[in-house]
Amino acid sequence: MLQGVKSLFFLSALLASLWDGAYAAIGAPSCVAFRSASDTFPIVNHGHAAPVYISSDDWPGVQRAAGDFVADIQRVTGAKPALVNLTLSGNSSITSDSRGGVLPVFVGTLGRSALIDSIVNSTGLDVSGVRGQWEAYLSREVKNPIPGVDSGYVIVGADKRGTIFALYEHSEQFGVSPWYWWADVPITKHSELHVKSHGCSHGTPTVKYRGIFLNDEQPCLQSWAMEKFTNGTGSPNLNSPFNHLFYAGLFELLLRLKANYLWPAMWGSAFALDDSANQFLADYYGIAMGTSHQEPMMRATPNEFTIVGKGSWDYTANKDEIYNYWLEGTKRAESYESVFTLGMRGFGDLPLSETTDIELLEGVIDDQTTILKTVFGSDVDLLQIPQIWTLYQEVEGYYDDGMRVPDYVTLLWADDLFGNVRRYPVPSERNRTGGAGVYYHLDLVGGARSYKWVASSQIPKIYEQMSIAVDRVASRLWVLNVGDLKPYERDTEFFLTYGWNASRWNPDNLDTFVSGWAQREFDLDSDDAHSVADIVANLSRFNSRRKPELWTSTTYSLIDYREAQQWMDEWGKVEKASTDIYSKLPDDTKPAFFQLVHHPVSASANAARMLWNIGMNNLRSSQAFLSTNDYADTAEELFEHDWDFENDYHTLLDGKWDHMMDQTHLGYYYWQQPMTNSMNAINRVQKRKQALAGYMRISVESSNGAWPGDNPNQCAQGYNCPPPTVALDSYSVFSNRYIDIGAGGPASFSFKISSNTSWVDISPSSGDVSPQNPEKRVFLSVKDWSSLSDGANTAQLKVAATSKGQPSMIVTINFSATRAGSIGDFHGFVEGDGVVSMEAAHATRNTTVDGISWKNFPGLGRTLSGVTPWPRSDQAFDVGTGPTLEYDFFTFNTIAGSGNITVTALLSPSNNAQGQDNPLTVAVALDSEEPIVHQPMPDSAAGKQPAAWDGVNGFAANNIIPVETKFTNVSAGKHTFKIMMTQPAIVVQKIVIDVGGLKPSYLGPPESHRV
Structure with missing residues (x-):
């Protein structure tokens, strides 16, 4: 300890070389x-x-x-x-x-x-x-x-x-x-x-203890700290670089962020053992130290026990050794401000055992209580010694099965690892003297898949979940898993700022957090600050729809709703906006903007483009397009470019942040990180060989097929299929349809498109295709819908191609244009292409009951926003009596003329956080029919998530729960779909009604026309 204290005398001078270097504080009065x-x-x-x-x-x-x-x-x-x-x-x-x-x-x-x-x-x-x-x-x-x-x-x-x-x-x-x-x-x-x-x-902050957890800190934070704060050798026992030099800077940051609590780095580290000055320094700065959910009694387990413990980590067989191990840890922390973690888990953040019983764990906590009394005195008021029991995964199951801890212990509820809190205190739990708190994740090593690369959480989502924690009095202690800390700076600050004063923020002013942050960090004017707020909102929306580690080349549909192309367009716009801001910043501001905004935007956009090109490569190879090779070349270039973004980060400011972007993120094939970045498989076609069906290839929107020749996606038979058909109706979201004309080999050709009717607009109607320009997109539309008769109107197009030295080619395309009938004076959403799609925020009516109505959360969710009952309370409603959203819509069809339609409500993946006996429900109805009640998140075993939550296409990975309702005996015409509150905290993002034309996609169809 003396050595650690002496080191403080030269600490300031040493850190000066490392830690040197606005407006009103964000959300605070000036x-x-x-x-x-x-x-x-x-x-x-x-x-x-x-x-x-x-x-x-x-x-x-x-x-x-x-x-x-x-x-x-x-x-x-x-x-x-x-x-x-x-x-x-x-x-x-x-x-x-x-x-x-x-x-x-x-x-x-x-x-x-x-x-x-x-x-x-x-x-x-x-x-x-x-x-x-x-x-x-x-x-x-x-x-x-x-x-x-x-x-x-x-x-x-x-x-x-x-x-x-x-x-x-x-x-x-x-x-x-x-x-x-x-x-x-x-x-x-x-x-x-x-x-x-x-x-x-x-005044007193909303949350008493507000802190972060440095977790999963390899390969980035640990490697960086080893380079910056050691001579290449870490602590004697564990070779950890997290010494008092590292923590001094971190403690200052936490205090500047109004945080007061830390779970230190723990994988390959032991806070108190790695540097004898660490505990003293935390207390000296004013940081209350804790240990993670798996590390009881201020000991870094399993690391410390592996070094100083004796015997097995088995409380039944080795109780005395483990007891003394905890006793020594408590004595070591006695002089410092600490929050003691209670309970016991197995080594490596695993369940203790498959047969652990509640009686054993209650005995463990009884013994830990005895240790506290031994160290602090038998007459100590245990309420004055902060203690937490983290109800994480299987431990929550123990609680559900009846295990209890003393009233003065804080119950720390956890999220599901993907930002959805599993449980909040119910009314009977809110008067505990120890209160409750939340353990929340921005970073994860675990299933369904680890995510550690760039920020992929939304501030509106963090607010939505943590505001429930405030409302339900889970405000004694909040801890945020921030992984390597960078690159989660902004989200970390919001979490801590909200815990500092929750009353500052509401769903309607969250964007001012980011715009205020942008003004403070980059000294921007109001317009540019709002531009940055938009950039950040889009970045976080795109990355939270599905974590980048879960993206595949077909996550977004390549053929339907122009979904993948829209994804590319969206990334292009946000990257351009970021580049525009970055390029005009002063040189001394660019490094900060690069780290906080531009790198995550550009690197994410690059990864998305790479996957889109891989998807198009795979599609085009199946269609015998020569452009297959161009997509492959581009994908490979983008794959290599990924390293450039990493290198730019690592060489910034003479290598100050070297290793901070070491995290692999491309080529996941199971839940754990890949050992190196790898690119998905790409295909090649022989560039000097002509396709068997000829030098011209044609594909059409909404089909994986290609003409001429055979392709399994042309028709069920897979050969001798009819010409392609392209369909458009007068209420289609997109006012046109496209066909792609491409080279089938090394021959160049020219094409002309003609129609047997005058109402088809073809743009362009002619063109040239060559190996250097191997694809041409042609759009088909209706010149004047009023010139068409109601119902289907058909045209036959002929694509005629000529190539030097080769016979001419002609491909016929059928174009169907359906003019919808009259909708009279109807106001609402109108079916187009056999579907009605509605953003939840765009309800026709929103009724209020007992002062509660549905509130829009701008920016929340995968597409536009989310709506939820507001203000929050514990009040539930009988079916059909609660606040109701109504959506008027008009249809021309039912599924195959059967009178059936299917309505899918896309909901946030909220857990049954009111307890196992009170699951989250919502009711829906069509017109005046009896409401139907749904429980979006299925029941599960205590401490578990339901099967539908898990996997790379589960609720968590997709960040959505689709709730499907089938209605029968429905006639075409005017209808009203209703969403009725039964329980609080449900969040609805979008409604999709299939009347016969719904196609597969990740986000659902774009919003329908509203008249």
């Missing part, structure tokens, strides 16, 4: 100004900085943070304030520095700082709103704070972290981002700094 006014107090004025006074008896962590505070002022203005320890005696005084009109700043903690207590007592400063409150603070200009000083600015914390957070709040508003080192955000420079006389204030 208390900073950059010019003098009648209601401001000068911090830096005309080049002179106000001296900062602190009491020598205040917390060491407060004094350290005060050092950051004055350093931040110098970073912003160039003027360095004096930081002075002031001990007041009966006749002591200080003299104000009149140069520049600066006056002193006083910093301290109530009940700890003699200086602050004296000012409060002598001036009558009202601190009643913060005194005794957890992590609360206020600041004010105070007249005559001490003898000889006319006025001073006083920063008062109710406790140690209250003072620290107050200092960092000011720093952030001065212009120092919390990510000034961790994401290289430039300091926003100002010549002057002033604070408003009314100052800043904040």
Whole structure:
């Protein structure tokens, strides 16, 4: 320990070479100004900085943070304030520095700082709103704070972290981002700094303990830290690089983010064992330490037990050794602020055993309670020792089966590893003295598939899930699995910011979090900040629809609804928008924008394009198109380009972030990461050989087939199939259909397209195809729908091709254009192409019952948004009596004329988080028929997810639950589909009605025409 303490004397100097380097803090009221006014107090004025006074008896962590505070002022203005320890005696005084009109700043903690207590007592400063409150603070200009000083600015914390957070709040508003080192955000420079006389204030945070979990930290974070914080050799026992040099910077970041809690890196590491200064340093900074769900009693298990333990990790057979192992861990943590994890899991984050019984685990927790009393004293109030029991996977099953822990232990509920919380406290659980919390994931090693590469969570989704936690009083402790920390900076900050003050945020202002963040990080104007908010919203939507690690070359349909092409177009737009912002930023801002926005956008877009090209390559090879090889070439180029993005990241700023993008992400073939990036299989065709059916190949929209010649996708028989047919109707979402004309070998050719009717518009009607330009897309549309008769209108097109030295070729294409009949004065959604598709937000009517209606969450989900009952409560409704969404729609058909239709509601994959005996349900109805009740998430065994959740095409992977309802005896015409609330917290994203034309796709058809 002595060595660790000594190391702190040179810690600041050593870190200076590593940790050097705005507007109002995000979502917080402004208390900073950059010019003098009648209601401001000068911090830096005309080049002179106000001296900062602190009491020598205040917390060491407060004094350290005060050092950051004055350093931040110098970073912003160039003027360095004096930081002075002031001990007041009966006749002591200080003299104000009149140069520049600066006056002193006083910093301290109530009940700890003699200086602050004296000012409060002598001036009558009202601190009643913060005194005794957890992590609360206020600041004010105070007249005559001490003898000889006319006025001073006083920063008062109710406790140690209250003072620290107050200092960092000011720093952030001065212009120092919390990510000034961790994401290289430039300091926003100002010549002057002033604070408003009314100052800043904040009461008790929403969530008491708010923290992160460094998990799954190899290959990126561990390799990076080894290079940056060691000489190439880590800790003696585990070769871990996570020493006090690494953690000092992390602790500062956490405090700047208003976090107070950490589960440290644990795979191949042991926080307390790796560096004897680590525990001391955490307490010195003001970070409460914990250990993960699998590591009881402040021991890094299994790593520490492997080193210092004896015998097996079996509490039945080796109880005494394990007990003493936990006892020593508790003694080691006694002097420091800690949150003790209770319970027991097996080695390697696995269930303890298949036969573990509740009685054994209750005995384990009883013994752990005895250990706490042994270490802290038999008369200790155990409520004052923070303890958690993490109800993770099978442990939740133990709880469901009746296992209980003492009332003062916090129940830490977990998500399903994909951002859907498995359980929240029910009313009977909300009055526990230990309260409840949530363990949430941005990163995962596990099934259905690991995801660790780039950010793939949506802020609206995080808000939607964690706001339920707030509503249901799961707010004692939140911990976020952030993997390597980078590249999850923005989502991490939102999670912690929301836990700091949940009242700031609602579904309608979430976008201001990102736009405010963009202004703070990149010093953008309002328009560009909103552009960044749009970029981030699209990036996170595209990556959360399905994690990039789960993408395949056919995730998005290559032939129907232009889905894959739309995916490409969307990525192109968001990448261009990001490039436009990036290209005009100052050079010192580009590294931050690259890390936080541009790299994840560009790298994700590149991976998506690669997979699309692979998909098209596979399709075209089956269709005997020469362009098969072009798609293969492009896919290979994009695959290699993936490494360029990684290398750009690693060489940024002279290699500061080397290894941080080491994570493999291409070529998954089971749940675990591949050992290297690999590209999916591509095909080639012989470029000098002509296709058997000739030099011209034709494919049509919504078919995998190709003409002329044989192809199994032309017709059921697979040979001697009729000509292709292309269909369009007057309410089709797309106003045209396409055919692709391509080369079938090395011969160039020209084509002309003619029609036997005049109403077909063909664009272009002629063209040239060659090995250098092997495909041409032609669009077919109707010139004037009013010129057609109601019902089907058919035309026959002839594609005639000529090639030098070869016989001419003609392919016939049937084009069917269906003009819909009259819909009268109907208003609502209209069937097109045999389907009605409606975004849930676009209801015709939204009824309110008992003050509850359906609320739109902009940006939530896979396509547009999600709707959910709001405001939230525990109130449930009998079927047909609750708030109802109604969607008016008009159909011309039923499935094969049978009178049947199928309605699929696409719901967020919310768990049955109200308990096993109260599953989440929703009711639907058509017109005046009796409602039908659905339970979207099936029942499952205690501690398990249902089979439908799992797998690469399960609810979690697809980030959706499709709820299907079949209706019979339905006639064409006007109808109303109804979604009725029965239980709170259901989220509906989209409704798709199949009346005979629904085709396979990932997202469902684009939204239908609404008239």
